[in-house]
Amino acid sequence: MSDDIDKLGLLIHDSARLMRKRFDARASAYGLSSAQWRLLVRVAKEPGIAQARIAELLEIEPISVSRLVDRMEDSGWIERRPDPADRRVRQLFPTDKAMATFGAIKSVAGEVFEEALTGLDRDARLALIHGLKALVDNLSDGESAAASTTDKAA
Numbered sequence: 001m002s003d004d005i006d007k008l009g010l011l012i013h014d015s016a017r018l019m020r021k022r023f024d025a026r027a028s029a030y031g032l033s034s035a036q037w038r039l040l041v042r043v044a045k046e047p048g049i050a051q052a053r054i055a056e057l058l059e060i061e062p063i064s065v066s067r068l069v070d071r072m073e074d075s076g077w078i079e080r081r082p083d084p085a086d087r088r089v090r091q092l093f094p095t096d097k098a099m100a101t102f103g104a105i106k107s108v109a110g111e112v113f114e115e116a117l118t119g120l121d122r123d124a125r126l127a128l129i130h131g132l133k134a135l136v137d138n139l140s141d142g143e144s145a146a147a148s149t150t151d152k153a154a
Helices: 002-030 034-045 051-058 062-074 096-116 122-139
Strands: 078-083 086-094
Touching (some): 002 096, 034 078, 034 086, 034 096, 051 062, 051 086, 086 096
Antiparallel strands (some): 078 086
């Protein structure tokens, strides 16, 4: 069992990297980079999310998020609006184009997840998901598991 524990970090890292790589290859047809689709998923799931919160969730520097949002806004994927309660805060909203594409991207993600889970029966899949949720909860330092888990849709 000790050997398995020693490999845990590498297995989690490698599985996440390989799933991202596979998704990127398939999602490239939509003209979105990995960082862009991750941002789009967050905005689609939480319309009006603050730009600064996106930086926290994606673990990207605020200036990098600003540049990413600039490109996505120019391409018609998202829209920035001032927060009515605090004019310093910029809220992000998905455009109609983004929402129309979101379903297709979600479908691609589903295909990649299904491919990754090949060979695992329903009980093994549920155990894996339960175990990963427990890891996130144990390490989230007070953050909700939902906010700190990787994107479910992509």
